[in-house]
Amino acid sequence: MSRRPLGKLRIIGGQWRSRIVDFVDGDGVRPTPDRVRQTLYDWLAPYIEGAEALDLFAGSGALGLEALSRGAAFVTFCERGAEQAQAIRSALQKLGAHNAQVRQDEALSLLARETRQYDLVLLDPPYASPLLQQALDALPARLKAHNRVYLEWPRGQPPQLAAGWSLLREKQAGQVCFGLASWSAPSEPPAGDPALG
Numbered sequence: 001m002s003r004r005p006l007g008k009l010r011i012i013g014g015q016w017r018s019r020i021v022d023f024v025d026g027d028g029v030r031p032t033p034d035r036v037r038q039t040l041y042d043w044l045a046p047y048i049e050g051a052e053a054l055d056l057f058a059g060s061g062a063l064g065l066e067a068l069s070r071g072a073a074f075v076t077f078c079e080r081g082a083e084q085a086q087a088i089r090s091a092l093q094k095l096g097a098h099n100a101q102v103r104q105d106e107a108l109s110l111l112a113r114e115t116r117q118y119d120l121v122l123l124d125p126p127y128a129s130p131l132l133q134q135a136l137d138a139l140p141a142r143l144k145a146h147n148r149v150y151l152e153w154p155r156g157q158p159p160q161l162a163a164g165w166s167l168l169r170e171k172q173a174g175q176v177c178f179g180l181a182s183w184s185a186p187s188e189p190p191a192g193d194p195a196l197g
Contacts, residue, residue, distance in 0.1 A: 014069030021091035023060035024083045043180050051119040056107045061088035063122040077102045078110045111138045119144050123151040133159050140183050152178045
């Protein structure tokens with residue numbers, strides 16, 4: 001079996017700003033564009049320092065690497081593809097990052113078995129996949145009290161947010177919409193976004 005070609009990914013902020021790492025190109029792996037990552041991490045600025053994060057559909061690892069660069073305490077990368085997972089491990093080694101783990105696993109299987117809870121979860125599943133909705137439905141048990149969840153979805157196909165979910169921010173870039181959500185148990189007051197006033 002031949003190896004897939006490598007693409008290049010630039011980290012856009014934090015301690016590794018402008019560093020270039022490789023990712024495995026193919027199988028729908030498409031790093032979140034720079035301008036979307038910039039908007040996301042502008043939104044997350046008050047929450048990222050010291051956060052424990054989960055990059056659930058890691059692909060290139062762009063979102064989780066950016067979180068580490070900007071001060072996340074720990075990131076778990078979940079990626080089902082062996083070559084993609086190894087490329088993320090190589091990127092972490094190149095950057096000297098020791099506060100991360102790469103789990104080669106199916107996203108929903110990991111959520112079912114995982115015991116760790118997270119402050120931040122990054123959801124960028126394969127385009128137009130039902131996995132976004134399934135992950136949102138399975139996610140609440142893995143979230144800490146004051147959480148933020150980034151999600152991407154195709155324009156015109158928003159996920160159905162069940163009771164307890166609040167969509168705090170939303171934006172569109174071409175045919176992709178992205179947003180920042182939070183989950184609170186329905187009996188608790190929602191974890192609002194102080195930046196929204």
